[in-house]
Amino acid sequence: VKIGIVGGTGDIGEGMAMRLSTVFDLVVGSREQDKAEASCTITRETLKNRGQECSLCGVTNQDAVDGADVVILAIPFRHVVPTLSTLHGFEDKIVISPVNPMEKKDHFVFVPPPEGSAALLIQKLLPKEARLCCAFNTIAANRWKALDEELAYSVPVCGDEEEAKQQVMGIVNRISKLQAFNAGPLAVSPQIESLTPLVLNIARYNRMRDVGIQFR
Numbered sequence: 751v752k753i754g755i756v757g758g759t760g761d762i763g764e765g766m767a768m769r770l771s772t773v774f775d776l777v778v779g780s781r782e783q784d785k786a787e788a789s790c791t792i793t794r795e796t797l798k799n800r801g802q803e804c805s806l807c808g809v810t811n812q813d814a815v816d817g818a819d820v821v822i823l824a825i826p827f828r829h830v831v832p833t834l835s836t837l838h839g840f841e842d843k844i845v846i847s848p849v850n851p852m853e854k855k856d857h858f859v860f861v862p863p864p865e866g867s868a869a870l871l872i873q874k875l876l877p878k879e880a881r882l883c884c885a886f887n888t889i890a891a892n893r894w895k896a897l898d899e900e901l902a903y904s905v906p907v908c909g910d911e912e913e914a915k916q917q918v919m920g921i922v923n924r925i926s927k928l929q930a931f932n933a934g935p936l937a938v939s940p941q942i943e944s945l946t947p948l949v950l951n952i953a954r955y956n957r958m959r960d961v962g963i964q965f966r
């Protein structure tokens with residue numbers, strides 16, 4: 751499987767690249783190819799110093815879509831509409847949204863668009879042949895980057911197309927100790943996306959670090 755990350759130079763994108771590129775062929779996208787290449791150089795050096803092999807290259811966001819079977823949209827919610835308006839070629843691709851529409855006020859608040867969730871808005875913006883799933887919403891970027899530690903979390907995955915969802919769950923299950931759970935159709939995405947502000951509030955009000963979720 752070849753995975754592309756749109757916005758792969760950001761916090762979550764870089765963290766994901768450090769883990770995904772040791773298992774899959776990865777293309778890291780950015781609005782600026784130079785920025786993507788610089789980010790890949792850092793990831794490559796980090797992994798080389800740990801004696802780990804990796805496969806990744808830095809490209810434009812459009813090349814990350816074109817060159818991948820599975821595209822992860824690692825962009826802040828407020829940039830989703832403008833970013834997707836500049837990209838094409840999502841037909842038949844599996845698209846993963848880790849996007850959580852939320853704001854920090856006194857506490858963290860889930861602020862979905864009128865569609866109900868970021869994923870449901872993204873579904874409207876993508877061609878109908880795109881195979882959209884929600885995954886990776888609740889794992890913090892710093893956990894992805896803490897390479898000495900296993901990622902021992904549960905990952906709820908939702909989507910309307912069963913085969914695409916199974917493929918995404920297969921990808922999740924190959925990373926560290928992540929465990930994928932089928933959460934149902936894309937209509938469940940508001941519930942998944944709203945877990946993250948909850949987790950951040952739990953961390954804040956209980957003075958905890960690295961709060962994650964586990965289903966058992």
Ligand SMILES: NC(=O)c1ccc[n+]([C@@H]2O[C@H](COP(=O)([O-])OP(=O)(O)OC[C@H]3O[C@@H](n4cnc5c(N)ncnc54)[C@H](OP(=O)(O)O)[C@@H]3O)[C@@H](O)[C@H]2O)c1
Pocket residue numbers: 757758759760761762763779780781782785786823824825826827829832833848849850851886887888889890891892
């Ligand atoms: N951070 C976390 O711990 C975490 C955890 C779970 C889920 N998520 C979700 O993952 C997504 C990405 O989060 P993040 O923290 O990685 O975000 P981020 O670091 O703030 O940004 C990610 C990337 O988005 C691109 N970007 C920035 N401004 C843009 C603009 N105006 N137009 C288009 N692209 C722009 C940038 O890439 P280029 O400049 O290279 O184009 C940037 O590197 C969010 O939706 C978030 O809810 C984050």
